[in-house]
Amino acid sequence: MTTRAIDRPLVRGVAGLLIGLVLASLSVFLAAPANAQATQLCLANETTSCIVGTLRTEAGVVAGVDILVVGPSGEETLTSGEDGKWNLAVTEPGDYTVTIDKESLPDNVAVVGSAEKKLTVTIGERTRQFGALFELRTGDYSAESSKADQLMQSAVNGLRLGLLIALASLGLSLIYGTTGLSNFAHAELVTLGGVLGYAFIRLMGLPLVVGGIAVVVCCGFVGWLQDRIMWQPLRRRGLGLTQMMIVTIGLSLAMQYVFQYFVGAGTVKVELGTGDVAQFGPVALSYRSMVSMLIAIVMIAAVGYALLRTRIGRATRAVSDNPALASASGIDVDKVIRLVWTVAAAMAGLAGLLYALVISNGIRWDTGLQILLLLFAAVTLGGLGTAFGALLGSLIIGLVVELAGPLGAPGDLKYAVALGLLILLLLVRPQGLLGRAERVG
Template sequence: MKSRHVVRERSVHRGVAGLILTLLLAPLLALISSGPAHAVDTLCLPGPDKACIAGTIRTEDGPLADVKLTVTDEAGTVTEVTTGETGKWNVQVDKEGPYVVKIDEASLPKDLDVVKDNVTVKAKFGATMPALLTVRTASYSDSTSKFDQLLQSTVNGLRLGLLLALASVGLSLIYGTTGLSNFAHAEQVTLGGMLGYLLINVHGLNIWLGGLLVVILCAFSGYFQDRVLWQPLRRRGLGLTQMIIVTIGLSLALQYVYQYLVGAGTVRVVQDNPSVREFGSVTITNQSLVAMAISIVVLLAVGYALLRTRVGRATRAVSDNPALASASGIDTDKVIRLVWTVAMGLAGLSGLLYALVVNGVKWDSGLQILLLLFAAVTLGGLGTAFGALIGALIIGLVVEVSPVVGMPGDFKYATALLILILLLLVRPQGLLGKPQRVG
């Protein structure tokens, strides 16, 4: 009986050992039987002394994996890289200057035409530079219609308009409650992008946590500005002209602070290689979709707060008539400080998303963004938050759509300002502004 029990116990131990061994070897067996492996997408993060060169190899039928490329610097040093399963590739370099990127045509599948097999890219520290290489199937024909181009530009315009709306709504609220045209507002947009780059790319924070910190820090900067600068100036009875000059000086000071801290290069908030979605003839990245969704949710929340909450009604009362609002018991200073806080937080969020999905930001990006913000606020109606929203959407659409209808790309911003001038000749108060009697 004892020997039979020992045999049974040994058989149980062998069974357990066999099960454990099978579980341990299962991944290896699966890997061996899965066939040849493809290169995987890797992440390249630029830094103060690092630059990235990246691109995607694809045809109209889809991405191309396992395509080999060479990246050659001025000294003739060659770096080889292979595309991943999504056709993406990237290389990190430690020298600025021109690099020649070339496709190894022997690694391409058959029946492909290489329209452009090499390109020269100038690498810059702190930035990811794209290398655009064109590969097509032999049966390819460029049949992109004007309608498809218009549809793609319309989507891009809506994306730009939503990002501009986040900043222009705050700018409009500041004007409505204080009468001040804040020329330093665009520098808050730049600040959002710069902080996003420093927190997410340099210090490695999660993009959601980093984004939340960016909004909080930008909102605090608005609270601090009003507490230390604007409220004392209002109490001293400083005129609007003098305060506008102060905003211009603040704008210039912030620009050179950004240049000193971050440098003259363009920075982008890059967390990973963005995936692309196709909706018919429209191509858009997942990051752009998320940015547009965040913008819509935030704008709806601001609109609800203005229309349905007590603080929102107080804000509208101060905007309509500050003296009457103060006489009725509303603390105008607290309302104005809240407006500055919210406006700067919205501007910071706009800058973060702009640096993430559009063209990135650099120290003087505020000069370009400012014209679009003022155009949106003026087009919609000075002092009206909902007018600023509509104006921003119109400006975004005009900027992106105008090149499709024949306007040179360098004049797309001028086209938006031209439409603003023509509208003001017909309706000086803007789309949603109220007519005011002069004198």
């Protein structure tokens, strides 16, 4: 195998294939139901805040309901749109009272609890959006769903979470496989994807498809630049893996505070609204979640095909198995590693954008820190350095996290359950599910 196996035309071809797949998959977002944005959105800025809400029962959205908003600027009567959404732009800070007109509710629909909400609205330098949420139920609603229904819903949510974790952990596993480096700054590339999505789509007003492609390209460039100006020089200087791992920790902290400087300490939304929800028996899943899962599957399949069926994939696996032998065979190891960094960063950025859209309903400066242990747990559980092991480990971690709640784990203890499972498995199989046993000593 020679350096021609990773020539520039092939690299451009692989990059074009990945971008094309993202374009084709993200375009499905544009095919959302026609009533998804029936209500004109309020866009918060330095002088305007928004009071927003969506009226929904367990059976679907509720349209044509009157909402009275009373505050310093007077009274305003709004009506929920065909998508159940309503919003009001306010320019004066103060206390606002939001009340549902019960007489305008459809038959067989009632408000659970108070039909009045009190909000303290502020106007500041940061964009602000205040939600007035009402719990509506139909007369046929049963407050207690069966345990089987809860488990089915949680299993679907776990599959969704696992696919998005896999999108990010695949790159982490490939970097470890080709360089031996545990990159603690990889989760910040996930945050970067969400932050760039917020900048391109929310602030600059780019369409979701165009903004998504821009996020993937920019994150891929960041990965390429990292290896070009930092990791390749450190490798050539013979820096040990422990020292390089400490560098990744420092880089992670630096990126976190850069994100906090630009987006603040709160949660910023890539897109306002959550989109419509489809009901499949006891399972409810938004159209946005379904498209995100499809994108993750397509991208994971593309990476798997590239690793197994292309020259660049065979070169990557050769470097992962034995870098010295691969170099002696004519493979440009540095080019392979740089391509791995580029693809890994692009996939992490895409995962961050999708995570902000469907899991966390926004992005925070420390989102990467919150999911870092899940990424490492997935990679370790599946087997360090194995791409398909990272996929399997991610799916298991996602399912365990989401199923832990219905099975009795309170609150965020579900994450501890996933890490506890990792510890138990490593006691039995230290190399992970798909990892290879190695001789020590």
